[in-house]
Amino acid sequence: MTQELFAKYSFLLDRTARKVKQYAQQQFKSGEFDVTVDQWLVLKNLSENELLSQTELANLVFKDHPTLTRIIDLLCKKGYVERITHPQDRRSFQLHLTESGVAKVTALKPKVLEIREKAWENLNETDFEEFKRILNTIYQNLDGQTIEE
């Protein structure tokens, strides 16, 4: 296999990832979800893990701290999340879904799953397992850390 192909696959990977995000974002918008795709990822993780710190959440969703700070800012402004000062550590916050945030997650969850499903038409479960394996291999090659799943 020639080196040129490696570069081509990097291009395909980037192009597909952007398309997946763009498609979901369009559906979010037309459905008036009132959150972006990335904001949704954060909300969903908060609904599954209460009282996370921003650092813990950043590790869960694989976003860096400045990005997470701004996403949390926006979610607070929209009233879905609250920052609660950590009782023992004044540098840190415990993130808390508001009632409105919980309701948002409940309302959107099935709709998001339906949107995500669209990408897998004409593909089966074996494809999915292969895809996951290859993506994780690539990630590990460049990260040097193990990924469990």
Added chain:
Amino acid sequence: MTQELFAKYSFLLDRTARKVKQYAQQQFKSGEFDVTVDQWLVLKNLSENELLSQTELANLVFKDHPTLTRIIDLLCKKGYVERITHPQDRRSFQLHLTESGVAKVTALKPKVLEIREKAWENLNETDFEEFKRILNTIYQNLDGQTIEE
């Protein structure tokens, strides 16, 4: 396959694509390439196709027009690209690699290929074919879809 399983791919895909880009960008930076990963993609395509219009180039690299305008602006500022008014159509430009741009592509090409290769360690040709097939299927599943339902 359950819907929850389906939903994981978008996270893994996004995470991996970002890692691939981030790794390459770090290498570009430490090697003092003087261009970003996206700027490189544009330069490389210009070196393979002279006198493209911005619209033609946008279709080649799958970037939208405003994004491309700004990347071209930066490459012009760096002296690697020139906009030449189209002789028959004053709305349009013909994009031209300067001498400096040609030299840059020549110098960087082998280095970029080497960087790209790193992502594909521990994967074989069958994996590449599968990966390409799945990425392209996903892309097509989501491409050209209307927002309304």
Added chain:
DNA sequence: TACAAATAGTTAGTGTGACAAATATATGAA
């Protein structure tokens, strides 16, 4: 106790991505 080092989070700067709207020019049909 003192103080350097580590940690949590924010701010700033640059680049990119998506989308909408604006500008300038070209084209086609009445």
Added chain:
DNA sequence: TTCATATATTTGTCACACTAACTATTTGTA
């Protein structure tokens, strides 16, 4: 010819990614 429409590119706005630098606290160690 003239005017509506199409095309090429730019501008504006918001969101996200990454880096670096910064503030405020906490912790480790002498």
